Structure formats: structure tokens, C-alpha cells
Amino acid sequence: MTREELLQAAAEFAAQNERSIVRDIKRLVDIKSVRGEAAPGAPFGTGPRRALDEGIAIARELDLTATVEDDVMGVAEVAGTSGKAVGIIAHVDVVPEGNGWDSDPFGMIEKEGYLIGRGVADDKGPAVLGLYAAKFFAQQAAKTGTAPRHTVRVLLGSDEESGMGDVPCYLANHAAPDFTFSPDGSFPVCNGEKGLYGASFVSPVLNGVLHHIEGGVAHNVVPDRAFAVLKGLCAAQLPAAEGLTFTDCAEGVRVDATGKGGHASLPEGTINAIGRICDYLLNHDLAKSEEKAYLELLHDLFAAPDGSLLGIASDDGLFTPLTIIGGTISMADGVITQTMDCRFPTSTNIETLNTTLHAKAAAHGATLVEGSCDAPFYIEPDSAPIQALLCAYNEVTAQQEKPFVMGGGTYARHMPNAVSFGIEEEKEVFPDFIGPIHGANEGFSLARLMRALQIYIVALWDLMEIDL
Incomplete structure (x- = not known):
């Protein structure tokens, strides 16, 4: 596939799946997945576990191999041939709704091209994008008869907002991907966290x-x-x-x-x-x-x-x-x-x-x-995986941005060789009826979500060329 064909294929895939993506984001947002009392099979509460199960149901509907591991982490993947894995780690738990909402925080709505609900941006919307990016590679494998070079593994966590206790539990029994990005944070790519x-x-x-x-x-x-x-x-x-x-x-x-x-x-x-x-x-x-x-x-x-x-x-x-x-x-x-x-x-x-x-x-x-x-972590900005993510963002958006560091904390700090590669952008201007992540009226542009999906597809494609 030429570069032009890849960009066109990513754009067409996003357009073809837009309404399904909206539907699936709503399925997750409508679940109140705030951490609660531990229960059998639900160490972080029944809400996060319900969201975890729903995320795995979505993955299976997309023809991905998907399971819940250790009651804390969803795993969905497309098998590769190299023995190496590229990971996408997102989370389906959310912070409490707080006050000041103009609509039901756990009943996602669409308004003037925006999705509104707790978790739309942090991190249920990006989690669904990760699953659909994996679906793109599953479809390519089915069409060409050739599996991707590296396994694409999407990890869905259930405790990111309340201590990230899910990651060490998962890593105690499973190997981490060889390189991982978290679609939680901001573009173009964050190579360090406080x-x-x-x-x-x-x-x-x-x-x-x-x-x-x-x-x-x-x-x-x-x-x-x-x-x-x-x-x-x-x-x-x-x-x-x-x-x-x-x-x-x-x-x-x-x-x-x-x-x-x-x-x-x-x-x-x-x-x-x-x-x-x-x-x-x-x-x-x-x-x-x-x-x-x-x-x-x-x-x-x-x-x-x-x-x-x-x-x-x-x-x-x-x-x-x-x-x-x-x-x-x-x-x-x-x-x-x-x-x-x-x-x-x-x-x-x-x-x-x-x-x-x-x-x-x-x-x-x-x-x-x-x-x-x-402790803080930092990965050199000229490393090959960082450059792959950065180039994908710049190519899809026709910009010339550089990596940055941030004060937010994501799963990237708990995974070896990982960064955050989220959907937000510093220059993004929202209408008055849209609030920030962790705030009332959390929302995000549907068009930007679709563009983010294209970026993730191109980034994963380029990561396949790297000896991880």
C-alpha cells in the first residue's frame, strides 16, 4: 500500500465506521464506571467491571480476539508474526460526575457535532478508537491474507482514575507490549510525564x-x-x-x-x-x-x-x-x-x-x-517510536508540531517503553456548552475523534516498520 493509499484507506475507514463508533462510545459512557466497593470479580467496583465487560463485547463484535484478564484488564488483539506487540492502553473507568451538568453525565448526547458525557474524552471515546484501529488491521489481514508484522494489542483498564492498581496486577501475570501508547492526553505526542x-x-x-x-x-x-x-x-x-x-x-x-x-x-x-x-x-x-x-x-x-x-x-x-x-x-x-x-x-x-x-x-x-x-518519566524525543507517532500526527493534520511533556498522569508511566498520544490539542477551541475533562459537560468534537482514529491507524502502520 502506498502512502497515499494508506491515508485514503484510513480516512475511508473512519467515515464508514463513524456512526458505529458513536454508538459504541455511548454504550460505554452510559455506564457509571466510577470506582466503588470491591465485589466478587470486580475489585474496583461493579461499575468499572460493567464497562470492562461492555468494552470486551464491543471488541468481539469487531472480530477481535478479546478477554478479561485477572478481573482488571480487557485485552483485545490482532495477532502478528514477529513475536512483538504494539500496545494501546486506554481506560473505561471515570471520575465522579461532579456538579453543573446541563445533561445526564451518564447518558451521552450529541449536540452540534459534539459528543457530551462523562468519559467521552477521558477515556472511553479514545478506548473505542483504539478498538476500531485494531479492527482496521484485522480487516487488512483478512483482505490480503497476511497478518500484521507486530501484534496489535488493545488494553482496557478499569482503575486509571483511582490509583492505576489494575496495571501492576495485569503485569504480574502478563508481558507488557514492546511499545505502548495511551490515547489519553494530548497530541502531537507526550514523551514525558511529571x-x-x-x-x-x-x-x-x-x-x-x-x-x-x-x-x-x-x-x-x-x-x-x-x-x-x-x-x-x-x-x-x-x-x-x-x-x-x-x-x-x-x-x-x-x-x-x-x-x-x-x-x-x-x-x-x-x-x-x-x-x-x-x-x-x-x-x-x-x-x-x-x-x-x-x-x-x-x-x-x-x-x-x-x-x-x-x-x-x-x-x-x-x-x-x-x-x-x-x-x-x-x-x-x-x-x-x-x-x-x-x-x-x-x-x-x-x-x-x-x-x-x-x-x-x-x-x-x-x-x-x-x-x-x-517518579517522573521521560523518553528521548528522537527515538524511533516517538518519531513514528509524531510523523503520523503531522502528516494527517498537515502540521509541524514537536513532542512535549506534561503534568497529567496516564497509564504510560506504568508501562515500559510507553507514551501518551491522546486526542486533545492545546489549540482546540470549544463552544461554551462543552466543558473540560473531569469537569461538567465533558465533551469532544466528533470530527476530531474521527481524525484521531486516522492518526492512530497511520501511527500503528508506521510502528510495524520498526524493530521493537
């Missing part, structure tokens, strides 16, 4: 104005809603403030806060709803003693997403500078727990973060509880 650091600031037992405080939907999402109940006060006593409403209740006053949510890796422009409550209590001198010290600690977290007020700011000149956000807050028996999500470059490390934040917490009478951590 380190991921999670932890919590836990207060001592408090006996102040706060009867309760709660907010956020996930540790890696800037919360757009939060509320607190204040003891011994009434709404009429409290000055008005932007983003806050006050309602009398049995215990005192309920304070509801709204902000502007977003992904933890891109906190610029977001407004943390929990931070609005904390700052209000501090600014109006409502907090008492130990409670005040703890809220001042949270202020330093919320007020400086670069970590400078916490003493952890860092920039290596390769990645973007360190970011940190506060995700969820809860209170039980007088103890408040605030989760954090930090994305860090190579100029700092997990040990430094732990040491600094332990000291910072202690200075405010609080405790740092360490969580999950992953």
Missing part, C-alpha cells in the same frame, strides 16, 4: 466554629462545590462574600461555596471552593486556636498552586513547574482530612516533598499522611 504525589493534611481533634466541612469529588480534581456548617452563628451575622451563600440550620449556619473546577494537572484559572470557605473563616476571624492554625495551613495549599507557600516550589526547565491542589475535604469526630494532588518535575523528589510537608504540617499542629507516589 511525577505524581498524593498525601493528606489531617488536623488534630478540633473544637471550634466548624461543626462539619465537606467538598470535592476526587483527589485529582479542583473542587467546584463545598459546604461547611458553623456552630453558634446565624446567617444574618455573616457578611456577604463572592461564591458563598449562608443558610440557617439546626446546628447554626450552613455555608455553601461554589468555585471553578478543573483537572489537578492544570490548576491555573480554577477556583477552589474549599479554599473560599477557609479564607472566609480566616478573613473574618471566625476560626479558633488550633482550628485557625489548620485553616492557615490549608490557605497556603489553596492560595499557591505552585507550592511556594508550602515550601515545595520546583522547576527543572524541562517540565512545567510543580503544581499542587487540594482535592477533597471531610470531617469526622472533629478531625478534618484534606487530600492533595501534586505533579512534580525532576528537580525535586518524593523524599524532599515528604520531608518538607511533614515539617509544614507539624508547624500548624497537623499531620501529613503520605499517599501514592510515582
Whole structure:
């Protein structure tokens, strides 16, 4: 097949399968696959398992060999002849829906050329594209009677958003592909990801104005809603403030806060709803003693997403500078727990973060509880697989882009010789009714999805020429 024939074949395949792709994305999006309580055969909850089974059903309908392995990972493939495998790893679990949707987040709709629903962009839509890209190679093999050089293996994970516990479980029993890309993130190709650091600031037992405080939907999402109940006060006593409403209740006053949510890796422009409550209590001198010290600690977290007020700011000149956000807050028996999500470059490390934040917490009478951590990774941009992906993107789009690094975390960091190669684009402009990944009204252009499928087909074709 000549280059022109390949590009034409990829475009025709996308056009011919467009409506089937929309149907299959909807099948996945309509399943609420948020992590839940473990159940038999469903270690990450019944929702992710239902989505996993549906993804495998789609794969089989596309005439791919498909199974669920270890109850955590779907595997669909087209067998090759070299003994090597090119992998595509996507995920069918999603973050909670959050607030502010204009439609059912788990009932995908089409509007003016866009698909809208939780997971359309992250990562159910791209997962379906991966399955259809494999179908292209299955059809070529059937037409020519010749199998592809390398096996095309599509992996469907079920725990990407809540810790990626599915990947080590799968890799304990199965070999990883020789090269893998995750259709999760942004084009043209991401050859490095920041380190991921999670932890919590836990207060001592408090006996102040706060009867309760709660907010956020996930540790890696800037919360757009939060509320607190204040003891011994009434709404009429409290000055008005932007983003806050006050309602009398049995215990005192309920304070509801709204902000502007977003992904933890891109906190610029977001407004943390929990931070609005904390700052209000501090600014109006409502907090008492130990409670005040703890809220001042949270202020330093919320007020400086670069970590400078916490003493952890860092920039290596390769990645973007360190970011940190506060995700969820809860209170039980007088103890408040605030989760954090930090994305860090190579100029700092997990040990430094732990040491600094332990000291910072202690200075405010609080405790740092360490969580999950992953070091940064980086693959040289001139490596053959990276160049294959980059050239496929540039050729299909008629652009001249270069690889980049990012703060988001994908499955690529847990697979050997892997990168993210996602459908988003920095220059993409969305209409007002479309929201971001992890936000309300998550959506994506159908035309861009079809173009992404063409890019994946061409990239896989070119990867077949590389000695992996």
C-alpha cells in the first residue's frame, strides 16, 4: 500500500465506521464506571467491571480476539508474526460526575457535532478508537491474507482514575507490549510525564466554629462545590462574600461555596471552593486556636498552586513547574482530612516533598499522611517510536508540531517503553456548552475523534516498520 493509499484507506475507514463508533462510545459512557466497593470479580467496583465487560463485547463484535484478564484488564488483539506487540492502553473507568451538568453525565448526547458525557474524552471515546484501529488491521489481514508484522494489542483498564492498581496486577501475570501508547492526553505526542504525589493534611481533634466541612469529588480534581456548617452563628451575622451563600440550620449556619473546577494537572484559572470557605473563616476571624492554625495551613495549599507557600516550589526547565491542589475535604469526630494532588518535575523528589510537608504540617499542629507516589518519566524525543507517532500526527493534520511533556498522569508511566498520544490539542477551541475533562459537560468534537482514529491507524502502520 502506498502512502497515499494508506491515508485514503484510513480516512475511508473512519467515515464508514463513524456512526458505529458513536454508538459504541455511548454504550460505554452510559455506564457509571466510577470506582466503588470491591465485589466478587470486580475489585474496583461493579461499575468499572460493567464497562470492562461492555468494552470486551464491543471488541468481539469487531472480530477481535478479546478477554478479561485477572478481573482488571480487557485485552483485545490482532495477532502478528514477529513475536512483538504494539500496545494501546486506554481506560473505561471515570471520575465522579461532579456538579453543573446541563445533561445526564451518564447518558451521552450529541449536540452540534459534539459528543457530551462523562468519559467521552477521558477515556472511553479514545478506548473505542483504539478498538476500531485494531479492527482496521484485522480487516487488512483478512483482505490480503497476511497478518500484521507486530501484534496489535488493545488494553482496557478499569482503575486509571483511582490509583492505576489494575496495571501492576495485569503485569504480574502478563508481558507488557514492546511499545505502548495511551490515547489519553494530548497530541502531537507526550514523551514525558511529571511525577505524581498524593498525601493528606489531617488536623488534630478540633473544637471550634466548624461543626462539619465537606467538598470535592476526587483527589485529582479542583473542587467546584463545598459546604461547611458553623456552630453558634446565624446567617444574618455573616457578611456577604463572592461564591458563598449562608443558610440557617439546626446546628447554626450552613455555608455553601461554589468555585471553578478543573483537572489537578492544570490548576491555573480554577477556583477552589474549599479554599473560599477557609479564607472566609480566616478573613473574618471566625476560626479558633488550633482550628485557625489548620485553616492557615490549608490557605497556603489553596492560595499557591505552585507550592511556594508550602515550601515545595520546583522547576527543572524541562517540565512545567510543580503544581499542587487540594482535592477533597471531610470531617469526622472533629478531625478534618484534606487530600492533595501534586505533579512534580525532576528537580525535586518524593523524599524532599515528604520531608518538607511533614515539617509544614507539624508547624500548624497537623499531620501529613503520605499517599501514592510515582517518579517522573521521560523518553528521548528522537527515538524511533516517538518519531513514528509524531510523523503520523503531522502528516494527517498537515502540521509541524514537536513532542512535549506534561503534568497529567496516564497509564504510560506504568508501562515500559510507553507514551501518551491522546486526542486533545492545546489549540482546540470549544463552544461554551462543552466543558473540560473531569469537569461538567465533558465533551469532544466528533470530527476530531474521527481524525484521531486516522492518526492512530497511520501511527500503528508506521510502528510495524520498526524493530521493537
